[in-house]
Structure formats: structure tokens, C-alpha cells
Amino acid sequence: SAVISQKPSRDICQRGTSLTIQCQVDSQVTMMFWYRQQPGQSLTLIATANQGSEATYESGFVIDKFPISRPNLTFSTLTVSNMSPEDSSIYLCSVAPVGLAAAKNIQYFGAGTRLSVL
Amino acid sequence: QQQVKQSPQSLIVQKGGISIINCAYENTAFDYFPWYQQFPGKGPALLIAIRPDVSEKKEGRFTISFNKSAKQFSLHIMDSQPGDSATYFCAASTSGSARQLTFGSGTQLTVLP
Numbered sequence: 001s002a003v004i005s006q007k008p009s010r011d012i013c014q015r016g017t018s019l020t021i022q023c024q025v026d027s028q029v030t031m032m033f034w035y036r037q038q039p040g041q042s043l044t045l046i047a048t049a050n051q052g053s054e055a056t057y058e059s060g061f062v063i064d065k066f067p068i069s070r071p072n073l074t075f076s077t078l079t080v081s082n083m084s085p086e087d088s089s090i091y092l093c094s095v096a097p098v099g100l101a102a103a104k105n106i107q108y109f110g111a112g113t114r115l116s117v118l
Numbered sequence: 119q120q121q122v123k124q125s126p127q128s129l130i131v132q133k134g135g136i137s138i139i140n141c142a143y144e145n146t147a148f149d150y151f152p153w154y155q156q157f158p159g160k161g162p163a164l165l166i167a168i169r170p171d172v173s174e175k176k177e178g179r180f181t182i183s184f185n186k187s188a189k190q191f192s193l194h195i196m197d198s199q200p201g202d203s204a205t206y207f208c209a210a211s212t213s214g215s216a217r218q219l220t221f222g223s224g225t226q227l228t229v230l231p
Contacts, residue, residue: 004161031217042207043162043221058218092161096217105150105217109161 002027002097006110013083013117020079021113023093028073031096033107034066038089046091049076083117090114121145122210124222131229137195139225141208144189148210152219153182153193156205165206166193198229 003026013019023032032049047055047068055068070076080087093110124141131137141151152167168175168182168191175182181194195202208222 006161033218042223043219045218045220048218094161094219105152105211105213106164106167107152107217107219108164109154111159111161 002029002095002108004093004095004108004110006093006113008113009111010114011116013115015084015117017083018079018081019083019115020077021091021093023076023078023095023110025074025095025097027097029095029097032070032076033094033096034068034076034078035092035094035109036089037092037112043092046078049078080115083115085117088115088117121148121220122208122222124208124225126225127223128226129228131198131227133198133200133229133231135198135229137193137198137202137227137229139193139206139208139227140190141192141210141222142188142190143210145210145212145220146189147212148220149213150211150217151182151184151191152209152211153180154207154209154221156207156224162207195227198227200229200231203227203229 005024007022034046035043037043045058046061047057049055049068049070051070067079090112092112094107122143153165154162155165156162166177166180170186179196184191206225209219211219
């Protein structure tokens with residue numbers, strides 16, 4: 001399985017500021033995804049991070065609010081911009097690795113970033 | 119539109135009992151159905167998964183039952199243990215280049231000692 005490191009693990013931010021979350025994987029992966037999990041809720045896909053090109057956003061999520069970078073096959077960042085208390089949530093990175101696991105649609109998740117916006 | 123419906127929202131089971139969580143899907147293009155286990159403060163971890171070409175898959179105490187015609191699948195946890203207390207999510211995805219997971223709403227399982 002892939003080992004995923006997400007930073008920071010948690011943060012408390014002021015309204016109107018931005019936070020960048022990093023996701024580092026220990027091996028090359030085909031696909032990287034960013035999810036949001038609001039307290040006590042399920043996971044909602046924000047976007048697919050594409051290596052070397054613009055991310056693909058799901059309905060309800062826009063690049064201006066959640067800019068994403070993926071400069072190589074093992075690293076991605078998600079920025080939560082101009083934050084409001086409604087952005088308080090857990091943000092999770094997931095990866096679909098290359099090789100046999102990829103054929104099985106397997107995805108591995110990081111531990112998440114717990115964000116509180118005051 | 120929620121494409122994967124999960125029930126119950128919460129479940130309390132005695133130690134040694136059987137825990138059963140159910141999911142139903144709408145999109146017939148889904149062809150991969152994983153279950154994830156999430157402990158507080160942790161990310162979801164893949165528990166077991168099934169494809170629609172089989173009706174059942176068992177790994178240890180965990181079994182997935184799949185009913186393609188009814189578009190339903192369920193997770194059975196045999197001999198439930200207090201350490202199984204966690205939130206369980208079913209999910210579904212399609213093959214191909216997309217492979218995004220669509221998650222159910224989650225079931226909070228509590229196994230009493």
C-alpha cells in the first residue's frame with residue numbers, strides 16, 4: 001500500500017485567510033484526489049489533481065476557492081482560499097497507485113487535515 | 119443526487135454478534151464496490167471490496183454480499199469485537215480513467231464489550 005503524508009494535520013485559521021495543505025506519497029501514483037469530510041458526514045470529492053495540468057473539479061467546487069497543484073507524480077497541494085467558518089472540515093488526500101492496485105480501483109487515504117475557521 | 123444510499127446511520131452490537139450494514143446504488147455503470155473503515159482522527163482505510171461478477175467475498179470476519187439485480191450490497195462483520203467500533207463507509211466507482219469514489223453516508227458502529 002502507498003504511504004501518504006498530509007500536512008498540516010490540523011490548523012485553526014482566521015476568516016479571510018488561506019491555507020495550503022500538502023499531500024506527499026512515497027511512490028508514484030496514477031491519480032490523486034482531494035475530498036472534504038464535514039463533521040460527522042461522508043466524503044465529498046472536491047477535485048482530481050492532474051499531473052502537469054489543471055485539476056478537474058466536481059460540481060460545486062471552483063478553482064478560485066480550491067486551487068490545486070500537482071507538479072509531479074508524488075506530490076499535490078490543495079489551497080482553501082478566503083476561508084469562512086463554513087470551510088471548517090476535514091480535507092483528505094487519496095491516491096490510486098500504479099501497478100496491480102490501479103487495475104483494482106484501489107485508493108488509499110491520508111490521515112486528513114482538520115481545519116477550523118474562526 | 120446521492121448515488122449510494124447507506125443504512126443504518128448508527129448500529130450498536132454486542133460483542134460476538136453480527137453487524138450488518140447495507141448499501142444501495144443507482145448508477146448501473148458502477149463496477150467496483152469497496153468498504154472503508156474509519157477510526158476517529160484517521161483517514162478511511164480500505165477494508166474489503168467486491169466486483170459485480172461475484173455474489174460474495176469473504177476476508178476473515180468481514181463478508182460482502184452483492185445483489186446485482188437489486189443493486190444492493192452489504193457488509194457483514196461476524197463475531198464483532200469492540201475494536202471494530204468505527205465508522206464504515208460503502209463506496210462505488212467505475213473502471214477506466216476516472217475512478218472517483220462515490221461514498222455512502224456512513225454507519226457509526228459501536229460494539230459493546
